Amino acid sequence: FTRYVPNNIIKPRVQDWGTCLCVLCINPEMKLQKIIQLKSTIPSFRSLPFDIATIDLHNLVKDDDKFKNFNNELLKLRSDTITITFCEWIKQKHDKCSVPVSTKIPFTTTLTTFIDKFIQELVMLKQHVNHFYIQSKAFKTAKETSLTNSGCATVQIDWSENYSIKQAGEEKSSYYFERHVSIHSGYVWTKQKQFGFAALSDATNHMGEACWASIQTLLKD
Secondary structure (H helix, E strand, O other), rough: OHHHHOOOOOOOOOHHHHOOOHHHHHHHHHHHHHHHHHOOOOHHHOOOOOOOOOOHHHHOOOHHHHHHHHHHHHHHHHHOOOOOEEEEEEEEOOOOOOOOOOEEEEEEEEEEHHHHHHHHHHHHHHHHHHHHHHHHHHHHHHHHHHHHHOOOOEEEEEOOOOEEOOOOOOOOOOOOOOOEEEEEEEEOOOOOOOOOOOOOOOOOOHHHHHHHHHOHHHHHH
8 A cells, every 4th residue: 555655755664663553562562661661760670681771572582592581580570579560451341342442551569470470471472473473474475376376366454443424514512423434445466466445334343244244346356
């Protein structure tokens, strides 16, 4: 889709991307930032044999030796008996929502519990980054196959955030209905041609069945 971006806008490259926006990536990043903030006030943090502010977690988990050494140094901090307050994202059920919603929640625990949670999240992040690499490699292979094999096609699809459609020129003290819509966009690679597409629907269900329904016209073509 970046061919539609004006030339004066720098287009992002995959190798420039940092952390993604999923909970598995955000929570350990937030804990790392908390350690950086407390480094000046907690003596044991200052004794770490590396500059914690320069740590890139995504690069760290890709290196087994550095990952092991980092975790070992974190384990040495568990002996402190101080209490620490931090925030993390969790899935929480809300009365007005049919599915759990990601919510930022503050916690107050001992430093030991904080370190244990951080290490556990780093292990999960390592698995997540590895899965992401495998998926990206498989997608690249599928796309290259589609560009050379007339019997194959690769389709990449994703949902937008739900948009609210309102009445144009609304007047104050008047009641208007608000309608929510979803945009299901994607891109197709085949040997014959490559093109993008989008489906607009008032159904805000983003499950697999909705994805299948939105591309029926595309599959028929």
